[in-house]
Amino acid sequence: MLLVLLVMVLAAGAALLTGGRFNRLAGNSLIGLHWLTAAATGQILGSVTGGIAYHVGLIGSAVCIAVFLRLNLMRPGVALLALGFASNALVVALNGAMPVSPEALARAGLDRFVEDPRHELSGVQTLLPWLGDVVPVALPGLGQAVSPGDVLIAAGAGLLLYAGMGGTGRVREAAAPSWEELEAETSGDHPAQ
Numbered sequence: 014m015l016l017v018l019l020v021m022v023l024a025a026g027a028a029l030l031t032g033g034r035f036n037r038l039a040g041n042s043l044i045g046l047h048w049l050t051a052a053a054t055g056q057i058l059g060s061v062t063g064g065i066a067y068h069v070g071l072i073g074s075a076v077c078i079a080v081f082l083r084l085n086l087m088r089p090g091v092a093l094l095a096l097g098f099a100s101n102a103l104v105v106a107l108n109g110a111m112p113v114s115p116e117a118l119a120r121a122g123l124d125r126f127v128e129d130p131r132h133e134l135s136g137v138q139t140l141l142p143w144l145g146d147v148v149p150v151a152l153p154g155l156g157q158a159v160s161p162g163d164v165l166i167a168a169g170a171g172l173l174l175y176a177g178m179g180g181t182g183r184v185r186e187a188a189a190p191s192w193e194e195l196e197a198e199t200s201g202d203h204p205a206q
Contacts, residue, residue, distance in 0.1 A: 024171035033178030045084040052077035089176035093169030101162035104144035112145030120149035121156035
Protein backbone atom coordinates (compact mmCIF):
# COMPACT_ATOMS: atom_id res chain seq x y z
CA MET A 14 0.00 0.00 0.00
CA LEU A 15 2.81 2.34 -0.91
CA LEU A 16 0.38 4.30 -3.07
CA VAL A 17 -1.87 4.99 -0.06
CA LEU A 18 1.07 6.24 2.00
CA LEU A 19 2.27 8.47 -0.83
CA VAL A 20 -1.19 9.97 -1.35
CA MET A 21 -1.60 10.54 2.40
CA VAL A 22 1.74 12.37 2.60
CA LEU A 23 0.66 14.56 -0.33
CA ALA A 24 -2.78 15.13 1.25
CA ALA A 25 -1.19 16.15 4.55
CA GLY A 26 1.13 18.56 2.72
CA ALA A 27 -1.81 20.04 0.79
CA ALA A 28 -3.80 20.42 4.01
CA LEU A 29 -0.91 22.20 5.72
CA LEU A 30 -0.55 24.57 2.75
CA THR A 31 -4.25 25.41 2.85
CA GLY A 32 -4.61 26.09 6.56
CA GLY A 33 -4.99 22.57 7.93
CA ARG A 34 -3.26 21.35 11.08
CA PHE A 35 -2.41 17.91 12.45
CA ASN A 36 -3.85 18.79 15.86
CA ARG A 37 -7.33 18.98 14.26
CA LEU A 38 -7.19 15.22 13.80
CA ALA A 39 -7.59 14.82 17.58
CA GLY A 40 -11.11 16.22 17.30
CA ASN A 41 -11.95 13.79 14.51
CA SER A 42 -15.40 12.29 14.77
CA LEU A 43 -14.70 8.89 13.21
CA ILE A 44 -16.57 6.22 15.12
CA GLY A 45 -15.97 2.51 15.50
CA LEU A 46 -12.18 2.61 15.39
CA HIS A 47 -12.18 -0.67 17.33
CA TRP A 48 -13.50 -2.31 14.13
CA LEU A 49 -10.27 -1.30 12.37
CA THR A 50 -8.25 -2.79 15.22
CA ALA A 51 -10.19 -6.02 14.90
CA ALA A 52 -9.64 -6.03 11.11
CA ALA A 53 -5.89 -5.58 11.52
CA THR A 54 -5.78 -8.32 14.15
CA GLY A 55 -7.63 -10.72 11.86
CA GLN A 56 -5.25 -9.95 8.98
CA ILE A 57 -2.15 -10.44 11.11
CA LEU A 58 -3.30 -13.64 12.80
CA GLY A 59 -4.47 -15.12 9.51
CA SER A 60 -1.18 -14.30 7.80
CA VAL A 61 0.95 -15.67 10.62
CA THR A 62 -0.92 -18.94 11.11
CA GLY A 63 -1.83 -19.61 7.46
CA GLY A 64 -4.11 -22.38 6.27
CA ILE A 65 -7.80 -22.02 7.00
CA ALA A 66 -7.02 -19.29 9.55
CA TYR A 67 -5.81 -17.12 6.68
CA HIS A 68 -9.20 -17.32 4.95
CA VAL A 69 -11.13 -16.86 8.19
CA GLY A 70 -8.96 -13.86 9.10
CA LEU A 71 -9.46 -12.38 5.63
CA ILE A 72 -13.25 -12.74 5.78
CA GLY A 73 -13.42 -11.47 9.36
CA SER A 74 -11.21 -8.52 8.45
CA ALA A 75 -13.44 -7.65 5.47
CA VAL A 76 -16.54 -7.73 7.68
CA CYS A 77 -14.90 -5.48 10.29
CA ILE A 78 -13.80 -2.99 7.63
CA ALA A 79 -17.29 -2.99 6.12
CA VAL A 80 -18.85 -2.21 9.50
CA PHE A 81 -16.38 0.63 10.12
CA LEU A 82 -17.00 2.12 6.67
CA ARG A 83 -20.77 1.90 7.10
CA LEU A 84 -20.57 3.70 10.45
CA ASN A 85 -18.59 6.55 8.88
CA LEU A 86 -20.08 6.66 5.39
CA MET A 87 -21.01 10.35 5.55
CA ARG A 88 -17.43 11.46 6.26
CA PRO A 89 -15.41 12.90 3.33
CA GLY A 90 -13.58 10.18 1.44
CA VAL A 91 -15.25 7.20 3.13
CA ALA A 92 -17.49 6.44 0.14
CA LEU A 93 -14.35 6.19 -2.04
CA LEU A 94 -12.76 3.91 0.57
CA ALA A 95 -15.88 1.72 0.61
CA LEU A 96 -16.00 1.47 -3.18
CA GLY A 97 -12.30 0.59 -3.31
CA PHE A 98 -12.57 -2.08 -0.62
CA ALA A 99 -15.70 -3.52 -2.24
CA SER A 100 -14.06 -3.82 -5.66
CA ASN A 101 -10.97 -5.44 -4.16
CA ALA A 102 -13.10 -7.84 -2.09
CA LEU A 103 -15.16 -8.78 -5.15
CA VAL A 104 -12.21 -9.67 -7.36
CA VAL A 105 -10.48 -11.58 -4.53
CA ALA A 106 -13.67 -13.47 -3.67
CA LEU A 107 -14.18 -14.48 -7.32
CA ASN A 108 -10.57 -15.54 -7.90
CA GLY A 109 -9.35 -16.66 -4.47
CA ALA A 110 -6.51 -14.11 -4.57
CA MET A 111 -5.78 -10.72 -6.12
CA PRO A 112 -4.98 -11.23 -9.81
CA VAL A 113 -1.84 -9.41 -10.93
CA SER A 114 -1.30 -8.36 -14.54
CA PRO A 115 2.12 -9.32 -15.92
CA GLU A 116 1.90 -6.33 -18.29
CA ALA A 117 1.32 -3.94 -15.38
CA LEU A 118 4.30 -5.42 -13.55
CA ALA A 119 6.50 -4.89 -16.62
CA ARG A 120 5.30 -1.28 -17.07
CA ALA A 121 6.03 -0.65 -13.37
CA GLY A 122 9.61 -1.77 -13.96
CA LEU A 123 9.34 -5.13 -12.21
CA ASP A 124 10.90 -8.09 -13.96
CA ARG A 125 9.45 -10.89 -11.85
CA PHE A 126 6.38 -11.85 -9.81
CA VAL A 127 6.67 -13.21 -6.29
CA GLU A 128 3.64 -15.37 -5.59
CA ASP A 129 2.05 -15.41 -2.16
CA PRO A 130 -1.34 -16.53 -0.80
CA ARG A 131 -2.82 -13.08 -1.48
CA HIS A 132 -1.72 -12.65 -5.12
CA GLU A 133 -1.71 -14.69 -8.31
CA LEU A 134 -0.84 -13.93 -11.93
CA SER A 135 -3.80 -13.07 -14.15
CA GLY A 136 -4.64 -15.54 -16.86
CA VAL A 137 -7.48 -16.57 -19.14
CA GLN A 138 -9.31 -18.12 -16.17
CA THR A 139 -9.28 -14.85 -14.18
CA LEU A 140 -12.70 -13.35 -13.51
CA LEU A 141 -12.99 -9.53 -13.77
CA PRO A 142 -9.26 -9.13 -14.46
CA TRP A 143 -9.67 -5.36 -14.87
CA LEU A 144 -10.36 -5.13 -11.11
CA GLY A 145 -7.03 -6.82 -10.30
CA ASP A 146 -3.61 -5.25 -10.00
CA VAL A 147 -3.56 -3.68 -13.48
CA VAL A 148 -2.43 -0.11 -12.73
CA PRO A 149 1.37 0.27 -12.94
CA VAL A 150 3.01 2.59 -10.42
CA ALA A 151 6.47 3.21 -11.82
CA LEU A 152 8.41 4.80 -8.97
CA PRO A 153 12.21 4.41 -9.07
CA GLY A 154 13.07 1.44 -6.88
CA LEU A 155 9.50 1.17 -5.60
CA GLY A 156 7.54 0.05 -8.67
CA GLN A 157 4.38 -1.94 -8.16
CA ALA A 158 1.07 -2.82 -9.76
CA VAL A 159 -2.09 -1.78 -7.94
CA SER A 160 -5.78 -2.32 -8.52
CA PRO A 161 -8.41 0.31 -9.37
CA GLY A 162 -9.73 -0.43 -5.88
CA ASP A 163 -6.35 0.51 -4.41
CA VAL A 164 -6.47 3.80 -6.33
CA LEU A 165 -9.93 4.52 -4.86
CA ILE A 166 -8.70 3.58 -1.38
CA ALA A 167 -5.72 5.92 -1.74
CA ALA A 168 -7.96 8.77 -2.93
CA GLY A 169 -10.45 8.18 -0.12
CA ALA A 170 -7.75 8.00 2.56
CA GLY A 171 -6.16 11.19 1.23
CA LEU A 172 -9.48 13.03 1.19
CA LEU A 173 -10.34 11.81 4.70
CA LEU A 174 -6.97 13.00 6.03
CA TYR A 175 -7.17 16.33 4.19
CA ALA A 176 -10.66 17.04 5.52
CA GLY A 177 -9.77 15.82 9.01
CA MET A 178 -6.86 18.26 9.14
CA GLY A 179 -9.18 21.10 8.12
CA GLY A 180 -7.71 21.88 4.70
CA THR A 181 -9.66 24.74 3.10
CA GLY A 182 -8.79 24.24 -0.55
CA ARG A 183 -7.29 27.72 -0.70
CA VAL A 184 -3.63 28.58 -0.43
CA ARG A 185 -3.05 31.42 1.98
CA GLU A 186 -1.84 34.54 0.28
CA ALA A 187 0.08 37.43 1.75
CA ALA A 188 -2.05 40.53 2.08
CA ALA A 189 -1.48 43.16 -0.58
CA PRO A 190 0.49 46.11 0.81
CA SER A 191 -1.35 49.36 1.44
CA TRP A 192 -0.46 52.61 -0.39
CA GLU A 193 1.14 53.92 2.77
CA GLU A 194 3.38 50.85 3.04
CA LEU A 195 4.38 51.17 -0.61
CA GLU A 196 5.13 54.90 -0.26
CA ALA A 197 7.18 54.31 2.90
CA GLU A 198 9.08 51.54 1.15
CA THR A 199 9.69 53.72 -1.89
CA SER A 200 10.75 56.75 0.12
CA GLY A 201 13.09 54.61 2.22
CA ASP A 202 14.88 53.41 -0.89
CA HIS A 203 15.46 56.89 -2.32
CA PRO A 204 16.70 59.66 -0.04
CA ALA A 205 14.70 62.92 -0.22
CA GLN A 206 16.36 65.61 -2.33
